[in-house]
Amino acid sequence: MGAPVSQPREFELTDKDFARIQAILKQRSGIDVGEGKRLLVYGRLARRLRALGLRGFKEYLELIEDPSGGEAKEFLNALTTNVTEFFRESHHFDFLRERVIPESLAFHGEPRLRIWSSACSTGEEPHSIAMTLMRAGILDSWDARILATDIDSDVLRHAQRGVYSEDKVKKLKPEWLKYFLKGQGSQRGSVRVKPELQEIITFRELNLLGQWPLRGPFDLIFCRNVVIYFDIPTRESLVKRFVSLLRPGGYLFMGHSESLAAGSSRELEPCGKTAYRKRSDGANGG
Ligand SMILES: C[S@@+](CC[C@H](N)C(=O)[O-])C[C@H]1O[C@@H](n2cnc3c(N)ncnc32)[C@H](O)[C@@H]1O
Known part of the structure; x- marks a missing residue:
């Protein structure tokens, strides 16, 4: 020093x-x-x-x-550090398609899905969620909503525009490219996410440390690659707050280096790679 x-x-x-x-x-x-x-x-x-x-x-x-x-x-x-990409940690999007969608239908008894992308940065994460829903054929027929929030107002503006440089999509598998508009409807050298995908996403500024004017409950919360910047007590109190907004059997996804320490929440059980399920036995995180 x-x-x-x-x-x-x-x-x-x-x-x-x-x-x-x-x-x-x-x-x-x-x-x-x-x-x-x-x-x-x-x-x-x-x-x-x-x-x-x-x-x-x-x-x-x-x-x-x-x-x-x-x-x-x-x-x-x-x-803030805003690094992100489409389908980052792609196993979570497979899990959404294979587990979360069918289980939500069974839980609600109707085609309904509520997802929160809680540190959405420039929007690649919520747009990847919307593309997963569209590819699963449920975007139009289900009551599906995605809430996408971040503390950073600059990245949120970007996310809301849904315009990305071609470089951002060049590594995507070809099947995902049909969800972007090229040329017309986007600027030169860039692509735009199709408007029908954006229709189910609500972007909002929200500080994870502040008040959450949200009702929930959510079927799935993405909290990926953000708590890595927080100290342990802040992480632990956040996890408790997330649990209180999940429905029984709902899921919390964390980033690759953010796995929860054993016992950090008794209401959550590990469920594959950095995926956690809220126990359905009635316990509530408060
Ligand atoms: C590295 S990005 C992760 C983006 C995305 N979740 C992913 O995994 O690709 C971290 C994001 O967390 C946001 N962030 C940092 N502190 C926050 C806070 N207190 N409340 C809400 N968002 C926060 C930053 O603005 C940034 O956009």
């Missing part, structure tokens, strides 16, 4: 200012950045300082101290 990382950088980032940035970020989003992420934080926020014409991090901190100030949102948007 000691020497500021900024020498001879454009802006000075002292230990004290970095510690304050870490604390504000963790308190407002749960994202826990360690010393190892200092250069990354510097790089992302230096862009904000330049855009705002500020002289240093002290001035920037004054702008973000007020959680309702305009820069507070930009601060969070700058520090």
Whole structure:
């Protein structure tokens, strides 16, 4: 520690200012950045300082101290990591088709499905869910809804547009390409998700650490590749909240490096690779 990382950088980032940035970020989003992420934080926020014409991090901190100030949102948007892709961890989409769809029909006694993509980033995850439903032939005939939320308003705007560079779809299996429009209806060099897929998705800004104005219950919740940024107590309290919004027998999907520690929720049982099922014996996570 000691020497500021900024020498001879454009802006000075002292230990004290970095510690304050870490604390504000963790308190407002749960994202826990360690010393190892200092250069990354510097790089992302230096862009904000330049855009705002500020002289240093002290001035920037004054702008973000007020959680309702305009820069507070930009601060969070700058520090979230939004890496995602279509059909990431594809085993979850197979599980959705093979297990969740038929079990939901049996549970509800009618063709109904409620899915929450709780850290949806630029939308590849909820769009992959919608494509899975369409391919399973249930998109039109079922009462199926997907709620897609994220804390980052920039990625949500992108998700809502549903326009992606051709590079993003080039590795997809050919059978999925028919769910995108190329040329007409999209910009040059990009593709657009077909509007009928988007019709069943509601995009909304939601901080996983804040209030959830959601009724549930959900048949399936995706919470993938986000709790990796949170500390253990935050992860554990989130899992409890997810459980309380799942129907009995509903599923929670986590990211590949986020498997739940044994006993982290008595109401969940492991069910294949990073998939967890809420027990149907009446226990409720509260
Ligand atoms: C790496 S992306 C994962 C996207 C997708 N779930 C996947 O697995 O491909 C993580 C997302 O979590 C979001 N995020 C981080 N903290 C959050 C919070 N407190 N509430 C809601 N979303 C959050 C970020 O904005 C980012 O878009």
